[in-house]
Amino acid sequence: MELLQIWKDALPVLMVGLKLTIQLTVLAVFFGSIIGLFVGLGKMSRIPLIKIPSVVYVEFFRGSPLLVQIFLIYFGLSQVLGHSVDKFWSSVAVLSLNSGAYCAEIFRAGIQSIERGQMEAARSLGMTHTQAMRYVILPQAFKRVIPPLGNEFIAMLKDTSLVSVIGLVELARSGQLIVSTTYNAFQIWFLVAIFYIVLTVLISEFFVNRMERRLQAGDRS
Amino acid sequence: MIVAKNVHKSFGHLEVLRGIDLHVKEQEVVVIIGPSGSGKSTFLRCLNLLEEPTSGEIIIDGMCLTDKTSDINKIRQNVGMVFQRFNLFPHKTALENITLAPIKVKGLTENEAIAIARDLLGKVGLQDKESSYPDQLSGGQQQRVAIARALAMKPKVMLFDEPTSALDPEMVGEVLAVMKDLARDGMTMVVVTHEMGFAREVGDRVLFIDEGKVIEEGTPEQIFGNPQNERTRSFLNKIL
Ligand SMILES: Nc1ncnc2c1ncn2[C@@H]1O[C@H](COP(=O)(O)OP(=O)(O)OP(=O)(O)O)[C@@H](O)[C@H]1O
Ligand SMILES: [Mg+2]
Numbered sequence: 184m185e186l187l188q189i190w191k192d193a194l195p196v197l198m199v200g201l202k203l204t205i206q207l208t209v210l211a212v213f214f215g216s217i218i219g220l221f222v223g224l225g226k227m228s229r230i231p232l233i234k235i236p237s238v239v240y241v242e243f244f245r246g247s248p249l250l251v252q253i254f255l256i257y258f259g260l261s262q263v264l265g266h267s268v269d270k271f272w273s274s275v276a277v278l279s280l281n282s283g284a285y286c287a288e289i290f291r292a293g294i295q296s297i298e299r300g301q302m303e304a305a306r307s308l309g310m311t312h313t314q315a316m317r318y319v320i321l322p323q324a325f326k327r328v329i330p331p332l333g334n335e336f337i338a339m340l341k342d343t344s345l346v347s348v349i350g351l352v353e354l355a356r357s358g359q360l361i362v363s364t365t366y367n368a369f370q371i372w373f374l375v376a377i378f379y380i381v382l383t384v385l386i387s388e389f390f391v392n393r394m395e396r397r398l399q400a401g402d403r404s
Numbered sequence: 405m406i407v408a409k410n411v412h413k414s415f416g417h418l419e420v421l422r423g424i425d426l427h428v429k430e431q432e433v434v435v436i437i438g439p440s441g442s443g444k445s446t447f448l449r450c451l452n453l454l455e456e457p458t459s460g461e462i463i464i465d466g467m468c469l470t471d472k473t474s475d476i477n478k479i480r481q482n483v484g485m486v487f488q489r490f491n492l493f494p495h496k497t498a499l500e501n502i503t504l505a506p507i508k509v510k511g512l513t514e515n516e517a518i519a520i521a522r523d524l525l526g527k528v529g530l531q532d533k534e535s536s537y538p539d540q541l542s543g544g545q546q547q548r549v550a551i552a553r554a555l556a557m558k559p560k561v562m563l564f565d566e567p568t569s570a571l572d573p574e575m576v577g578e579v580l581a582v583m584k585d586l587a588r589d590g591m592t593m594v595v596v597t598h599e600m601g602f603a604r605e606v607g608d609r610v611l612f613i614d615e616g617k618v619i620e621e622g623t624p625e626q627i628f629g630n631p632q633n634e635r636t637r638s639f640l641n642k643i644l
Contacts (some may be wrong), residue, residue: 303454304491308505308557309481311628318504322495 189370193361200357201378207343211278212336219286227290244284249345252277252347257349282339293328329395337383405430405592411460413446414422420446431590437604439615444596448565454485462590463561484554488566490546492538498549504554524552528582544575548582553638564595598643
């Protein structure tokens with residue numbers, strides 16, 4: 184069959200793009216959720232020196248297009264440093280920072296969704312604010328943020344395609360390259376779409392459903 | 405044991421407490437009654453600084469809570485609190501609920517804390533529930549675990565904010581029984597409750613609070629049998 188042949192020919196190039204897409208996504212979500220946890224806590228801080236930068240950070244990365252952020256960081260860093268920066272790590276940085284802003288909101292909402300009585304009970308036992316957060320609030324909040332974090336993971340997967348503008352050949356860009364030489368536009372883009380969909384389903388299965396179930400095994404409610 | 409002097413508390417423009425005085429002696433059980441919104445919970449929460457009084461002075465076991473330099477976490481260890489809605493930690497078993505603070509705050513070893521927790525679970529009649537999670541327990545059982553959790557810090561004073569009013573009627577008795585034992589063992593207690601039977605049986609003194617002020621104060625016999633103030637009378641008529 185002609186279609187299968189076209190796909191078979193495209194596969195080696197697409198696989199290279201796929202690998203890059205997966206790397207970018209995993210790294211961005213990993214760093215993004217760490218950034219997000221601290222910035223989310225920062226946004227709830229009563230200390231202005233912590234709170235204000237956190238708020239500004241989130242507003243900046245949520246308020247401007249990712250495309251602009253990619254250019255800004257890649258070309259901005261090159262100019263400041265006086266030499267060209269690594270495209271891959273520059274992309275990981277900007278995607279992580281972008282994801283961090285969304286994760287910050289997710290963590291903040293998760294923490295604030297925990298009933299006030301939990302903090303009060305912990306404090307009334309003599310725990311410090313930090314201890315109460317660590318042993319009482321955060322373990323409960325983590326469970327609640329898994330579904331929205333899974334959605335953020337999926338959104339990030341698709342957003343990685345934007346880093347092709349600085350010349351990284353991730354999944355979408357690798358499809359585009361093949362199309363530009365073979366002109367089999369529909370067949371190739373269809374396959375690319377399937378790749379994304381499979382990844383999305385895998386993420387929601389493994390990182391959302393499974394983790395949710397595992398975390399709920401020990402403790403309900 | 406507890407001294408509160410002229411405690412005021414406002415939320416914005418709303419003045420909830422308008423100068424409350426309270427002296428509680430060691431081993432005394434004080435019951436606070438009053439209409440909804442009169443400031444009972446707010447006052448109780450001031451006694452362990454879950455609310456910060458706008459003015460006034462609170463001294464517990466010789467330590468001044470309202471002094472800015474005092475270590476509030478240290479003081480809170482001496483003041484156990486039991487909430488209307490239990491507030492057990494849902495991600496921890498009954499035993500872990502009780503051992504968490506002794507381990508993390510007091511620095512007990514896990515074994516020491518578990519020994520204390522098992523002993524307390526026995527006291528509240530739940531020795532067979534140590535590995536249950538809160539949502540596997542009835543309301544009455546949860547509240548008894550919550551009492552054990554507070555006791556595990558070996559507090560000098562216990563505060564109860566309507567501990568039975570979120571419970572189904574058939575579970576009220578088991579929680580009150582635990583509180584009676586506690587009073588009999590000599591615990592100093594301040595209890596907000598409308599359980600008149602409890603107040604009569606174990607209360608040494610009853611305070612009637614309305615609109616942020618102590619309107620009347622006396623022994624349970626005086627307050628329930630022969631209230632002097634008109635507002636006390638009309639309140640008691642409504643709830644009895
Ligand atoms: N954090 C808060 N912010 C603003 N107002 C509050 C706050 N907490 C309590 N209040 C108000 O203070 C008043 C007294 O509340 P409080 O909970 O102390 O009453 P209560 O006597 O315990 O009533 P109930 O019997 O219903 O529990 C109420 O009008 C309440 O709306
Ligand atoms: Mg109340």
